[in-house]
Amino acid sequence: MAIAAVRNYFKTYGREQEILEFAQSSATVELAALALQVIPARIAKTLSFKHETSCILVVTAGDAKVDNRKYKEEFGIKAKMLSPDEVLALIGHAIGGVCPFGIENTAVRVYADISLKRFETVFPACGSSNSAIELNCSELFQYARAVKWVDVCKGWRD
Secondary structure (H helix, E strand, C coil): CHHHHHHHHHHHCCCHHHCCEEECCCHHHHHHHHHHCCHHHHHHEEEEEEECCCCEEEEEEEEEEECCHHHHHHHHHCCEECHHHHHHHHHHCCCCCCCCCCCCCCCEEEEEEEEHHHCCEECCCCCCCCECCCEEEHHHHHCCCCCCHHHHEEEEEC
């Protein structure tokens, strides 16, 4: 189970007990926001895109949408999302629980979108469709082992 891998990953930081598990699903931004009683924008969603022989993960705010032009400028290719089977095979987490933590595939690169930086804390999933952890943006960047902050989203600015 992917949440076990994420819990084990956070154990190395002494934070495994901070993973929240819910009785209800948190598989979508809206469901996660309801479970956590926060605005949907504070849900840190992890999107997975094809890139060469592996994939790129982009962690964005819950209200942000990928801007195809910005994505292509940043990564040099058109944004093409992975299928659910590809996500599971390449990342090890199923759709609804995809997160940038505890990924064994070293070819996967993680990027954090600046749409997250407007919040003191955000809530990424933890490998299952009913889990999350509260992190500040610096912690998210560190624990995700992100390559860099990017600006590839639209729809979140006033």
